[in-house]
Amino acid sequence: MIKENAKISMAVIRRLPKYRRYLSELLEKGRERISSKELSELIGFTASQIRQDLNNFGGFGQQGYGYKVEELYKAIGKILGLDHSYNTIIVGAGNLGQAIANYTNFDKAGFIPIGMFDINPKLIGLKIRDIEIMDADLMGDFIKQNKVDIGIICTSKEKAQSVAEVMATNGIKGIWNFAPTDIQAPSDVVVETVHLSESLYTISFLLKHHE
Amino acid sequence: MIKENAKISMAVIRRLPKYRRYLSELLEKGRERISSKELSELIGFTASQIRQDLNNFGGFGQQGYGYKVEELYKAIGKILGLDHSYNTIIVGAGNLGQAIANYTNFDKAGFIPIGMFDINPKLIGLKIRDIEIMDADLMGDFIKQNKVDIGIICTSKEKAQSVAEVMATNGIKGIWNFAPTDIQAPSDVVVETVHLSESLYTISFLLKHHE
The missing domain is CATH 1.10.10.10 (Winged helix-like DNA-binding domain superfamily/Winged helix DNA-binding domain)
Structure with a gap:
C-alpha cells in the first residue's frame, strides 16, 4: 500500500x-x-x-x-487509519485543551486521551473527564512509559516548539498543533497545524469582497 | 476590486x-x-x-x-478585510466557545466578541472576560439590536443548522462553524466550517502510511 x-x-x-x-x-x-x-x-x-x-x-x-x-x-x-486506536496526550490544559479532552467524538473515532499537561499549578492535579492534568515537566517520562501516538499542542505560540521537541525526542510520531505557529520536527514525525485565524480571515476576505 | x-x-x-x-x-x-x-x-x-x-x-x-x-x-x-473591525457573537459557551472568547489574538486582529449565548441555565449569566453569556432565545433580538458581523457556532452538530438560520434571518453575513456538520445558508451568507476531525484524520492517515 x-x-x-x-x-x-x-x-x-x-x-x-x-x-x-x-x-x-x-x-x-x-x-x-x-x-x-x-x-x-x-x-x-x-x-x-x-x-x-x-x-x-x-x-x-x-x-x-x-x-x-x-x-x-x-x-x-x-x-484513514481509523481501524485501530491511538493514544493521545494534550499539552496545554486551558479552554482549548479542555474542549478537545471533552470532545467525545474523537474518542469514538479511536483517539484516546491518556494524559494532559500544563505548567499552571492551579490546573495540575485536576481531572478532565478521567484524565489527570500533570506537570509539564513530567511529559517526557510519561511518553516514554506509555505508548503515546499523537501529541496535541494547545499551548501558546511561544511554548509550542519546545513542547514539540519533547514529544519528538521521546518517540511521538504525530503532532496536532493548535498554536499559531509552524513547528519544526524530524522528517519521520507528522505535524498537522490548525491555523484557526487563517480560517477566520477567509471570512473577513469574503465579507469584504462580497459587497 | x-x-x-x-x-x-x-x-x-x-x-x-x-x-x-x-x-x-x-x-x-x-x-x-x-x-x-x-x-x-x-x-x-x-x-x-x-x-x-x-x-x-x-x-x-x-x-x-x-x-x-x-x-x-x-x-x-x-x-483580507483586516483594516476594520468585526463584531462577533459566540453561540455555544462550552469549552470551545470559551476558548475562542478568551483568545485575544482574534481581538487584536479586529474580531470583537460582543455576546455569547447558550441554552444551559448554569452558564447563562456568567461572564467570560467582559462578555455575558445570554439565553440562546435572546440571540435573534440581540443580532437585530447590535451590529453583528460574524456568528461563531460552537454548538453540537444537532443545533448548528437552526442556530445558523437565526443568524442569517437576523442579518448576519458571516458564519464561522465549528460544529461537525455542513451548514446550509442563503447565498449572500459566507459560511466557513472548521472540520477538526478531518484535520485529525490526516494525521492517522499519514501515521498509517508512513510506516
Whole structure:
C-alpha cells in the first residue's frame, strides 16, 4: 500500500474524511448504495473527481451499480487509519485543551486521551473527564512509559516548539498543533497545524469582497 | 476590486493569511524588505507561486528589489478585510466557545466578541472576560439590536443548522462553524466550517502510511 500511496496528494487525503462523513450520514439513514452522481450532488465534488479519488485506492464502485455505502465507509475508515486506536496526550490544559479532552467524538473515532499537561499549578492535579492534568515537566517520562501516538499542542505560540521537541525526542510520531505557529520536527514525525485565524480571515476576505 | 477578485480562487485566499503571518514575524525582527526567493524559502511555496498570488492584487514587488515587508503586510491585511473591525457573537459557551472568547489574538486582529449565548441555565449569566453569556432565545433580538458581523457556532452538530438560520434571518453575513456538520445558508451568507476531525484524520492517515 505504501508504494501506491506515495503518489496520493494531500488534497486527496483531505477529501477522504469528507467522503466518510457523508457516507456515515447515509448509513444512519439506512442507505445501502449510492451512485457517484448522487454522491457528487451531496458532497459537491464532481462525479469524476470522486471516481478518480477512490481509484487511488483500488476503486470501489461498479459500473451501473454505484458504491455500497457501508463497504465504502469502512474502507475509507481503514485507509484513514481509523481501524485501530491511538493514544493521545494534550499539552496545554486551558479552554482549548479542555474542549478537545471533552470532545467525545474523537474518542469514538479511536483517539484516546491518556494524559494532559500544563505548567499552571492551579490546573495540575485536576481531572478532565478521567484524565489527570500533570506537570509539564513530567511529559517526557510519561511518553516514554506509555505508548503515546499523537501529541496535541494547545499551548501558546511561544511554548509550542519546545513542547514539540519533547514529544519528538521521546518517540511521538504525530503532532496536532493548535498554536499559531509552524513547528519544526524530524522528517519521520507528522505535524498537522490548525491555523484557526487563517480560517477566520477567509471570512473577513469574503465579507469584504462580497459587497 | 470586486471584478478582479471574482477570479481569485479559494486556494489563493487561503494562502494570504500565511503570507501575512510570515511577514508579521519578519516585521518583528525588523526586516524591511525581502525577495520572493527568500520569502519562498521561508514559507515553502515556490517564488513563482508567490509572485503569481500577489499579482492577483496588482503585484507589490519590484524587479531586483523584492517586497517592502511592512507595505506588503499592510496591503495583505487590507485585502483580507483586516483594516476594520468585526463584531462577533459566540453561540455555544462550552469549552470551545470559551476558548475562542478568551483568545485575544482574534481581538487584536479586529474580531470583537460582543455576546455569547447558550441554552444551559448554569452558564447563562456568567461572564467570560467582559462578555455575558445570554439565553440562546435572546440571540435573534440581540443580532437585530447590535451590529453583528460574524456568528461563531460552537454548538453540537444537532443545533448548528437552526442556530445558523437565526443568524442569517437576523442579518448576519458571516458564519464561522465549528460544529461537525455542513451548514446550509442563503447565498449572500459566507459560511466557513472548521472540520477538526478531518484535520485529525490526516494525521492517522499519514501515521498509517508512513510506516
